[in-house]
Amino acid sequence: MNRISTLLILSFFIFLQNGLSQETPHSVFNANRGGDQQWLTYQDNHRALYRVITNQAFHLLEERAAKVLEIHTATDWKRYQKETKTALCGSLAKFKKTPLNARTTGILERETFTVEKILFESHPGFYVTAGLFLPKKRQKPAPAVIYACGHTELGFRSETYQHVILNLVEKGFIVLAFDPLGQGERLQYPNAETGKSRVGSSTKEHSYAGVQNLLSGTSLTDYFIWDGIRVLDYLETRPEVDMNRIGMTGRSGGGTQTAQIAACDQRIYAAAPECYITSFKRLLQSIGPQDAEQNPYNAIANGFDHADYLHIRAPKPTLVITTTHDFFSIQGARETFAEVQKPYTAFGKPENIQMVEDLGVHESTRNNRESLYAFFQKHLELPGDPTDSKTAPFAEEELWVTPTGQVGTSFDGETVFSLSRNYFAGKKVTESGLPEIVAQTAGIDFQRKLTAAVYTGKFTKKDVLVQKYFLENNREDYGLPVYVVSNENENSGKLVVWFHPEGKEQVFEEPLLAELVQDGHTVVCADLPGTGELNDPEFSGDGVIQGIPFNYTFGANLVGKSIPGIQAGAIDLVHQFIHTEEELAGKEKIAVVQGLATSAFLHFATVKKSFGKAVFLNFPNSVSDLFNDEFYNPEEAFAVAPGSLLYYDYPALTEYLSASGVGVFMSEKLSDNRKIIEFINSR
Template identity: 55%
Template sequence: MKHKLSLFFLICFVSHYSYSQDVLPSVFANNQGERKWMIYQENFRALYRILYNEAAEQLDKRSAYVSAIQTKVNWIDYQQTLKQEYRASLTKFKKTPLNTRITGQLEREKFTVEKIIFESHPGFYVTGCLFVPKERQDPAPAIIYCSGHSDNGFRSEGYQRSIINFVEKGFIVFAFDPIGQGERLQYMDETTGGSKIGGPTTEHSYAGIQTLLTGSSISDYFIWDGVRVIDFLETRKEVDMNRIGITGRSGGGTQTALIAAYDERIHAAAPECYITTFKRLLQSIGPQDAEQNPYMSIKKGMDIPDLLHMRSPKPTLIVTTTHDFFSQQGARETFEELKKSYNALGVADNIQFTEDMGGHQSTKKNREAVNSFFMKSLNLPGDPTDHEVNLFKDEELWATPTGQVASSLKGNTVFELNQRYYSVRNLPQNSVKNKIKTTAGINFHRKFTAAVFTGKFSKGETVIEKYFIENDKNDYALPVYIIKKEGQKTQNVVVWNHPSGKEKLLGEATLMNILNAGNVVVSADLPGIGELYDPGFKGDGFVQGVPFNYIFIANLIGKSIPGIQAESIDLLMQFIESNDNFNDATLNAVAEGTLIFPSLIHAIFNNTFKKIAVLDPPPPSSYFLETKFYDPLLAFSIVPGSIGSYDWKDLFAFLPHTSVKIFEVKNKQQPEKIRQPEIVDFLRR
């Protein structure tokens, strides 16, 4: 697509245009140097503010509900409701043969290490190592160790230290590689042996978007890997299945909480440097990579503490540090809330909390607290002291010959699993609109309150009036240009919201042809674009310049980027309808690139435009199922959960068949020769 790289790269203020009287192009400039309207200096963060405000409202409702739960019976009812909702998305998975193989063995004085490969799904390989103490109880308790976001998985120094300390104290330990880490890269470069996409969080998020668009989360795959790990432990006679523990730090803490909430065979869980609340998380560092964002979980009434409520009354230890980037305040609030459910179930001592000075790290004090916790809860008395240990080299702990499943076994990836578990939902036409509302999160609830004129400037033959639009929620102001020829009287209005922002539109050759045909063009910067683009927002889902974290938080609250942009178009249309200069004008639209979906969503619910010219359409949604290395920017043009239910072309059925026409750019070098006469003629008729 011509503009595919511009949505999140465009800087809103350019200097190469020659504007009359040196008027700045920003609608927020007060034309006194670089100064802007004071109250709107942070307005470029509009998209995150919209998302956070909605999340906070939903989370406050959930907190009020949970605060009212008092009795044991009510807590059990709440817990069962959570479990039913939480487990529903994993019913698509069936247990298949593990096909376990032991590919090697290492000997240490106090323990042995077996290198393990099994299949959590057919052809989807999990790599790990089983650490077995030579002196142990028979059968012995086992700890599942989940790795955080390290390139080398459980082989990193910090994780090995905890693993070997556990095994030297008599615990059997199974440590495995998460998806996208260690030996399980999903996008391996055969030349370098590394990832073509990036580090672990990038691998998770890139694969996670493909999963999200089909209506689920990659967290399902992470949880299922953990379930199959427990299935593997059941095959080992050394393991006492009544004494299973699980722990891990950071991303490993996430996996610990997710897996332990799902599988009741886990008796004791100690998530480290992860537990907080969604509210504190979104207030501070924002949503994290894909597996930490279960599909629409906030919308469904779930918060991070609910992962631990589901475990009550089983032993749980929350492991924290004072300066972790996962909000410590959120961890403390979680602990206080969890006391209520554990107290109601009569096991107050089974929910524990440890805190030490430090950043996002495992401290000696915390490691010893975890040792003590497992020794007590899994009934293995001993000395909890954390000792120095001799580490293995990475390659010593490889379960595959090459250190990568992709090159050794040619196994499946999440990309193939998405195809396997994807199902088409042939919805009747009368159900499609409702499906769009529920997946895109449409709610045209903002009311136009004022249009603030902030000046005008000229460029060539055009005059551009600048406005920002205020609304009754006062959460952001929508930047708008009204573009016309000098002295032109309004005949028709063409709404053209450009994927790269309204200022970029001024350089489009087609613009003058549309103006010369007697049209006035109205253009807004929708959230995430132009003056509503935040250049500082990245997050750990930042893939090839595109911040997927916006998509993750939107989906958590049951909304979408196209849906939010459609709501902004509604605000723009309220402004146009209130403008006396446009009373008798015919309204048409140009919908382009990544803004086609939001434009059509608005149109089918509001029937505002007589005609819509569709330029540079994105590929069909099946593209994300068929294309392993997809264009990240295109994900912003698709509603999560829509694949298999509806595509952007399906929205045409709700519009008069003469009102929409697609104009594809056949000549990328000279698109104006293709576009101008045809588009203008279509809008004129």
């Protein structure tokens, strides 16, 4: 053997020894080719939760699009309008029109107009702050424009929004601008000392309140729309206003409100949503679901899309105002506009639907503002010059309606938190009907079928053997990471399936694991969507509160699903795996469920009974406790199925399992290890 050959062989053995001595990567998707490279088609597996949501959304939106394609005549469109309006506005029936108790708290004088500071109640004790801008030279009665502001802590006092308001006033329009809840003088969680919100920005104010409302089957959208309806009721009390010539506009969040309120209240004759209209498909493809009020309850599941805001209004005049580089996709706006032309044409008024598009980002451009003025001048019959003029905005404090600049520190009134309790009414469910209602509420279908358990290697950790798998399924949207943990020399015991809220790796931090394996039990643990290797740490959105990404919650609810419902579907994959894998199938199966993983497991186990025993470690607070705590824990709320509190709570599901013959052991502390093992070992 020559010297070169000898060196090559020695080098190979040195490489082999060093390579095998390195710790085997723990990821189930590791491709075993050095470094941290993963299977190519699973490199974005951490987006599993979002992919489940969007795949369902796109499927439902395709069904809706096919339905819309079959609508042609005016008669068919009227039928569709009625159905769609019910889907959006039907939930408002829980609200009742009560006295507005409106009053003027102050008046500002300018040379050409006055501003009345208005306070009224959209619900008893729930105050709305507004400014009524009255041109001194105007028609009698005059057309009025409702102005809804976007996401800003200043509400309608923002210089950007005042500029449009004052231009409209100078052109002879009466303008009523109001603060949405969570903005301006209507913070829902005000800090009395700082005057700022205790939960964060306006989008956080909305989302924090919105998630809590979802627990009881209500979207915050309802409260936003109802405020707008009561604004119209207030305008009806003003003799200066011609109620046959009412317009509404607003940008960004104000565009959302304009689209929603104008769809639900036909008193708005001309509507011009700005920098909002797109389509749910393009929204989900680009920036994802936004804060709470932009997501009507189960909207996509109910066959609703952005175009339906406008379909409902046809043939009333509507102007869609867009910019080319808005984060609300311009492509979605174009596609929506093309669709909405159909009913307007069927009703013989194709000229009443318009779209203006200007170069810009998420902003109000001069060209778009002038198009807005011209639109209202034409359709509200107030001819004039649409030129955008310079304005002199008021200082924020000048436009305060309340003494302190905040309703919450000026009056002892209601908040969304207190109102939601007034309007909540639970529904009784029989024990036999519980599985079906749980499946419907959480969006569980169990149609995901295991197609392969892909073995990717093994490693040892803390003196236990860990075998790695990922579970493929017929929907091909993610692979489910699974560990099978055992004592290499003795595994004749039972099968313990452990669900941890942070994923499979965290199980190794619990002393109970070593004791179970030492007793000869095999432990299976998995990453459910949103945890472990199926967690996307870079996911962000305007509904993230204290690090909890509620944009997932809003997206899931749009398509009729929930986070625990999606995770229950993943538990079913684990269930299929342990019943088909030869070395696991014959063992007695016990579940160990820890912390907030309890929600997903209870949803799964109520619908599909599969474990003879269940051990619950650190059982979470009830959903009822979350609903009744003004400053609830966002992490706990993330694990709840929207609408579940109407029908059931965690204790009720646990009682159902016990009544169904499942042995249940509750432990508040992991120091109960010996008792837990005795329970697992018992017959």
